[in-house]
Amino acid sequence: MAQCVTRVELSVSCENLLDKDVGSKSDPLCVLLQDVGGDRWAELDRTERIKNCQKPEFSKKLVVDYYFEKVQKLKFGVYDIDNKSFDLNDDDYLGGIECTLGQVVSSSVFTRPLELKRGKPAGKGTITISAEEIKDARTVSLEVEARNLDKKVEFECIHPEKKQKKKSYKNSGIIRIKSCKIERDYSFLDYVMGGCQINFTVGIDFTGSNGDPKSPDSLHYISPDGINEYLIAIWSVGSVVQDYDTDKLFPAFGFGAQVPPNWQVSHEFALNFNPSNPYCQGIQGIVDAYRQILPQVRLYGPTNFSPIINHVARFAAHSAQQGNASQYFILLIITDGEITDLDQTRQAIVNASKLPMSIIIVGVGEADFKAMEFLDGDNGVLKSLTGEPAARDIVQFVPFRQFKNAPREALSQMVLAEVPKQLVSYYKLQGWPPVKLPEVKKM
Template structure:
């Protein structure tokens, strides 16, 4: 499991809370819980109680560990506290909201209506949550610039042992600082909370080696419970990434199939059959388009990756015209076997390594995925056929078989763990700060 990316502080305020006290207003407190699995919720933190207040702005900030590669489900509950007991069961529930930490950190202001029960509003009550990354230290390279050339900043270089042994020892030299520059190391959260959108695209392998989708032996066969390895990979990765895209519209493509009406083999066709608008509404939209297209196409071949990589790369290249850290692109390719256009794909990846883009490849089935491991570049810098090296490592490959018996979130944790580092390294390489610069608070 990847190490914790960061810790965040959540500031909470409410408006128009229900009034549960007779003769006075409610005394609200907000408690933060995290999904512990199996329908259980574990308390992480709680705010102070504020007396007689329907519009509280809590001073105490709620602290939680943040992982990009996980869906971290949170529940905020607001209670009217009428006693000194820590137990909340005897206190009136004023409303709550469920969300993910990804939704909070990717929103400039996260405001939701409070609910007493799912779908039942708690009067006109609302809750607003804002996030701030906790930074123990901000890495700063500080060089002091003298305002006056006659007043150079100088430091003596002292050797402790020589100073003790030599009576007339003064120093071992003088350090003169001639220039000044402050360089801030921005984090993944700095970019996301600064307004960077993460665009998610899916590419699905429809080559004949997958087998007839009607046969239970096929990798595209949808089991009675409505799942196969392709759908599991889409849900696992997409459920995390969707929180970082405001409009929740995701382009989805297929490759390696004969498609109507011409029945020509295509390596870049929209799953919704709408070439001019290949966007699906949410992850569920991708799943629905996948289910609907299966009986309408003929699985064929070969297995070519480069057309879809180049397709996403064109959008990533277009985003560069903004000259800001506004958009980053993640392409998920799900495939069952060996790649046919390896040389073209190598070149496409080398080209994409200069763009705000990451590529995730999930291998389904039991095929030999040596070519995918080669593209991953973990054992050395990937190079094109002409010898041009990738500017940075942007490919992460995993075989799905390693996660067959693991929880669904295990796959996303593995394939998405490198994305924050890849995003930060790209913008650092470009010299682009976050759209909205984080505040640097006095230590």
């Protein structure tokens, strides 16, 4: 089956561009490149050239395919064009930026200072990029028609044969529309560009079955190159989600360990040992907290998921009380083994399915993960012990072993692929439009 691709168009403008021409201002053009791996960049599109201008607003939109589950690195370069050649090597470079498409679409206005090579500022030059989802032309046309429908309050019923036979025939009746309700199917990008923040929380399994972190056989052992399966999972998922959270502060917790100073088993302890402020600065902050806590806790057990699911669900429930599409929550649980509190976890997931929340479970190691596959709900609706069905499917489970020899981004693409659909299904269930409604273009 062909994959449905979301396309976005980017509008670009600049201010205070460097003046490279003698006797006149620069003649700028903006080129868009995308990272294709191996430190290689491919040109996707370019704007028109604007003559004699240091504050251009380019009319040509730059078009790019959008995937939520990928980190799509982009490079915008602005050049002073003084010849008709397509090659930019002979043209003066006025500055550029590197960013991700996620950063652009999650910002209402994305403005950055332009830089020359090696990070040197390009004077006072800035670039501003805004994104808009490209809608199907027929969809836009129907929306415009629907908005005009309230003007057409009456319709004549015409019978073609009667009209042909009788000159005096006017109609077979009148249809009068008393009320009209427009219902729009909003997309994931409508919500994200409308101001929805995606909050990312990590839960890490510190049960004894992981093995002694000092031993190379342990799943928590950090190899000489500084990684293990837990760290790879954090980086893979977090590097995508972080672009959709403005403050980049992510709560991170551990479960199943004995925690100092009393050495009581905890199933939701803050990785930074600060329960009143469990937030880590960026994905690197989560990684640093994880590395620091490993030698300070005693791996123990059992493997309980429900405490950390309920923890995040409390925040999601508080957000839901606001009655708008401003906050969505993603919980990443990384675990090595069989779940101990399956019944409580089933209930926690059923409860969370009524909230703005998704749960991603990554199984590390070689354990039997049948219980995780059961929680995923892909083979049927998950139900609580009392028979209550989940309002929607919010769990995605993948075993890490399937991705051991795959590129890093393959894991994030698999575990995050369902999140856009889950987010939209929740807000549709509630009947909540984006906080900032997308504009409908006139045809």
